[in-house]
Amino acid sequence: MNEFTKVLIDRYNSVAGAVVAILTAVFGVYWYIFVAYMALNIIDWLTGWANAHRQKKESSRIGLRGIFKKLGYWALILVAFIVGYVFVHLGNDILHINLSFLMMIGWYTLTLLMINEARSIIENLVELGYHVPELLVKGLAVTQEIVESKGEKEDGTK
Numbered sequence: 001m002n003e004f005t006k007v008l009i010d011r012y013n014s015v016a017g018a019v020v021a022i023l024t025a026v027f028g029v030y031w032y033i034f035v036a037y038m039a040l041n042i043i044d045w046l047t048g049w050a051n052a053h054r055q056k057k058e059s060s061r062i063g064l065r066g067i068f069k070k071l072g073y074w075a076l077i078l079v080a081f082i083v084g085y086v087f088v089h090l091g092n093d094i095l096h097i098n099l100s101f102l103m104m105i106g107w108y109t110l111t112l113l114m115i116n117e118a119r120s121i122i123e124n125l126v127e128l129g130y131h132v133p134e135l136l137v138k139g140l141a142v143t144q145e146i147v148e149s150k151g152e153k154e155d156g157t158k
Contacts, residue, residue, distance in 0.1 A: 037077075037110060041070045041118035047060060047124035073113050081106030108147070115144045 023031035051060045084103040091099030119140050
């Protein structure tokens, strides 16, 4: 291995390690789930833009509205995790009961939003003329139904 390759690999490892460390500090050990959600956001926005371009319905206003909608989803995720975190500590510090299961509020919210992004991407691809396996389309619909029904059963409704 020549010196240039060794330096390049060392720098790559340093940068990649720093990025993973920062993501872990911000999002915790499951940072990759948040990165996956962001990737789905970007892919959904791009496929939506491509679909609008193909239909000659491009609009800066609609595109900006879509970006703000996605930022709103990130705010929703933040609120869901904050609520769970605060309730867990309220239970531990003041009520002296274990409410750690309430952290599931954030994970449940993130899960449903990821499923919605994936379904939106698939819808965009279908409208763009791509052949999407029916199993994938139906599988995501069933997954969403299962996740939503589990959430409803745990909170006592339905």
